[in-house]
Amino acid sequence: MSLFKPDYYISSFQAMDIDRLKRAGIRLLLCDIDNTLMAYNEAVPNAKVVAFIDRIKAHGIEVALYSNASKKRAFRFARDLHVSQVYYLSLKPLPFKFWKVIKAHGYTKKEVAILGDQLFTDMLGGHLAGIYTILTAPISKIDRSSTKFTRKFENLVFKHLEKSGFRKGEFDG
Ligand SMILES: [Mg+2]
Numbered sequence: 001m002s003l004f005k006p007d008y009y010i011s012s013f014q015a016m017d018i019d020r021l022k023r024a025g026i027r028l029l030l031c032d033i034d035n036t037l038m039a040y041n042e043a044v045p046n047a048k049v050v051a052f053i054d055r056i057k058a059h060g061i062e063v064a065l066y067s068n069a070s071k072k073r074a075f076r077f078a079r080d081l082h083v084s085q086v087y088y089l090s091l092k093p094l095p096f097k098f099w100k101v102i103k104a105h106g107y108t109k110k111e112v113a114i115l116g117d118q119l120f121t122d123m124l125g126g127h128l129a130g131i132y133t134i135l136t137a138p139i140s141k142i143d144r145s146s147t148k149f150t151r152k153f154e155n156l157v158f159k160h161l162e163k164s165g166f167r168k169g170e171f172d173g
Pocket residue numbers: 032033034035036116117118
């Protein structure tokens with residue numbers, strides 16, 4: 001079950017302690033879009049997201065979007081953001097695209113992190129790829145229909161993780 005346990009657990013992207021990332025040696029942050037940076041029923045980022053990405057970059061950490069969303073949705077979201085790349089249809093939790101991206105950016109696995117809201121895509125994918133994993137509570141309770149299904153299983157995994165002292169809603173820092 002440790003494949004699902006995040007290295008860092010936060011209530012929202014705004015709560016992220018960038019110094020913690022820097023201490024972990026992170027140089028590239030890959031961000032999921034849906035329910036991580038915006039609600040599923042939104043299409044464009046709000047001012048908080050723009051400020052968040054600029055804040056990370058000001059600390060010398062590169063930011064790219066890494067989403068299972070379609071090209072159209074990912075690029076529409078990215079239009080006003082200062083990210084270096086937009087990776088869409090990423091096929092999380094499969095690790096292959098992660099490895100391709102890490103290589104393309106010239107970093108090592110240890111220098112890359114994934115920020116996302118789902119255990120079965122973002123955390124599992126990050127662990128399989130061998131990178132640093134950051135779980136955020138989902139922005140909205142509304143999920144796309146395919147996600148509604150996996151959330152049921154996700155709650156079972158959360159229950160299981162409690163055995164190792166990890167509790168849903170008990171955030172780090
Ligand atoms: Mg998501």
